[in-house]
Amino acid sequence: MSDPKPAETQASGDQLQPFLTHEKSLSHKIAQGSEAGDILDQQMVMLGFQLITQLNTLIKTSRIHGRTNSALDKPVEAMLTIVHTLTHDQPVTLRLQNDFLFLGDSHLKVNAQQMTVVSSVIDAMNKWKIGGFTFTASVSSKDLREFAHLFVTLDPMAKTVEDFRQELKQLGIGSVEIEDPRELVLKEDAGTTGAPPSQAEQKEQHKANAKSAYGKAAGALGHLSQSARDGGTLNFKQAKRAIQNIVDLMMHDESTLLGLTNLRCHDQYTHNHSVNVALLSMALGNRAGYPKAELADLGMAALFHDVGKCAISLDVLNKPGEFSKEEWDIMRTHPTEGVLTLIQLRGLGNVPARMASASFEHHMNFDFSGYPKLAVPWTQSLSSRIVTIADCYDAMTSSRVYRREPMSPANVLKFMFNKSGQSFDPVLLKLFVNCVGIIPIGSLVMLESDELAVVIKTPADKANAERPVVKIIADVQGNLKEDGADVDLSLQDETGAYPNSILRLVDNTEYKFDTSRYFV
Structure with missing residues (x-):
């Protein structure tokens, strides 16, 4: 397959010229229309995400400090400002439905950078089985402090949402209301009397599940990466659960999960890149015949293929602009550092072979033209060859700190096919095209x-x-x-x-x- 863009051969250059002129005009109109029409929506999304962020900060701070502690001053005041901005004419509701957050009736579409914070708030609401919070314009600093205190001190295993409401009522807080959960009816829960979900509802459910799984994997990776930088002990249980959940979802709806790899955020590149590589690797592994149980192991290996970057200074890792030769030399140590990091934090006998090989070999290339350079004969593992393909595809289609402009997916595939048999296993590369x-x-x-x-x-x-x-x-x-x-x-x-x-x-x-x- 030499040309990943066969549709372009359907017309000659002369035939396409009028279309090219029309296309540029059309794209310009789209950009203008999108910019003008989405300004208000963008402002609401921004305020909605700020509300989520401050709510998350308020809850986390309240877990550590009492409700009168000065540590709550900043998150409370920040949240008050946002709530008062949003409630100038009516109360504002932050609602949860099937792991989607809504500001009123508007779905808050978040990007990869925001997923960790959003997932934290969703998990907290799910733990309480809360469907939403409504804040009125009369909400005060005292109201928010008492609300957050109840949220973190009441036991959701022993108390119900109604108990929470009664506690607020006894404190005289009417400016914060708690909603019961709203959920789409799933086919297996519909029973004989309920109507089965429509295709649209099933699709939304698949998207919600996929987005939640993606966010949890990114969150687990973020915690483990910070632990590695701090020299702590790595606990892979949370990450393994997230990967196993992704495998289950992939068996039913691969395209929805692969669609999430289009989330691009250069500010959180390392974490989201690794989740994307895990998704792409598992999809390719599935095409290559990996049993379901082994797909989770492959996903874990791919998720932590860049763990060695935790040993590299953030000044180098996050440097804008091109690296110097010395900085590239430092960056090229991360495959070896990855194996050392895993061994130091987990012990030699506790490092799975796939995880170690993916870390060490993912930049080696199919013809060993990459790095690390070895003087002894070496056989690159199948898992590493899979991760190499997924790693390159996502890296080149992503915006990065030192390269803000990504390449289009089709152009990346064309580039990769030119390197088939050199950088990439040609058989696996063809299977990869079947995935994406x-x-x-x-x-x-x-x-x-x-x-x-x-x-x-x-x-x-x-x-x-x-x-x-x-x-x-x-x-x-x-x-x-x-x-x-x-x-x-x-x-x-x-x-x-x-x-x-x-x-x-x-x-x-x-x-x-x-x-x-x-x-x-």
């Missing part, structure tokens, strides 16, 4: 109907590799559509013809169009 698609998930495409779409799922039939499932995101005039239809381009009409096809790929990195919003 010859037109990869997350790609921006122009359809023959002149509509713009995002690839959200690979085609089920390999014979239709150029006909994935896409989401329409803009009409022919360039107007963005928040609830555009999902279209399976492999479906034929009654005459046997295809109603729509991909005309060409659009480089979303060139137009700085972020497609990750369609996967959260």
Whole structure:
């Protein structure tokens, strides 16, 4: 497979010229329309996330300090400011539904950087079985302190949400209200009297489960990375549970999980990159025939393939701009440092072989042209060859501290195929394309109907590799559509013809169009 963009060969350069002019005009309109129309939404999302952040800080601080302690002054005042900003005309509600957070009725779509904080608040609400908090404009500093104190001192295993409400009532706090949980009815819970969930509800449930699993894996990795930097002991139980959950989800809905790898955040690159590499590695391992039990081991190895970076100074790791030769020399020590870190923190006998090999070998390359350089004969493990492919693909499609501009998924695949047999195992690389698609998930495409779409799922039939499932995101005039239809381009009409096809790929990195919003 020499050209991962076959759709471009469907028309000559002369035929495409009018389209190219139209495409640039359309993309410009989309950018303008998106910028103008989304300003208010962006402000609400920003305030919503600030509300979540301050609520998380208030809860965590209250676990350590009493409600009158001055340590609560800053989080309380910050939260008051946000609540008063949001409640100028009506109360504000932060609601949880199936691991999605809503500000009022608006879904708060968060990026990879925000997932750790959001997951912490979701876990705390789930522990109490709370569906939401409503704050009125009359809320005071005392109200927030008492509310947070009750939240962390009452035992959710012994108390109910109604008990929580009564405690607030006895304290005379009416400015904070607690909602019961709202949940979509799952098919197995519907029984004989309840209606089964619609396809849309099932899809939202899959997205919620996938996003929660992604966030928990990122959170576990963050805690372990900090522990490694501090010289502490690594406890892999939380990370292993998150990976096992991802394996279970992947068996049922691989595309939704792979869609989350489109979340790009250079500020949290290391953590989210490692979760993405784990997802991509497990998907590739599944194609390569790994049993389900071994997929979790592969996922753990991939999740911690960069653990050696914990031994590298943050000044080097987070340096903006290109590295010097000396800094590259330091960066190239992280495979070896990774094995040493695992051995020091877990003990030689407690380091799984896959985890050690993935850390040591993921930059070695298929022809051993990478690093570390070895003077003795060496056989790179299958798991490491898988992680090498996943690592390169995610790194090149991501924005990084020293390289803010990523490459489009299709261009990355083209680059990787040029390195087949050198940097990458050629058999595994072909299997990898089956995972992400010859037109990869997350790609921006122009359809023959002149509509713009995002690839959200690979085609089920390999014979239709150029006909994935896409989401329409803009009409022919360039107007963005928040609830555009999902279209399976492999479906034929009654005459046997295809109603729509991909005309060409659009480089979303060139137009700085972020497609990750369609996967959260």
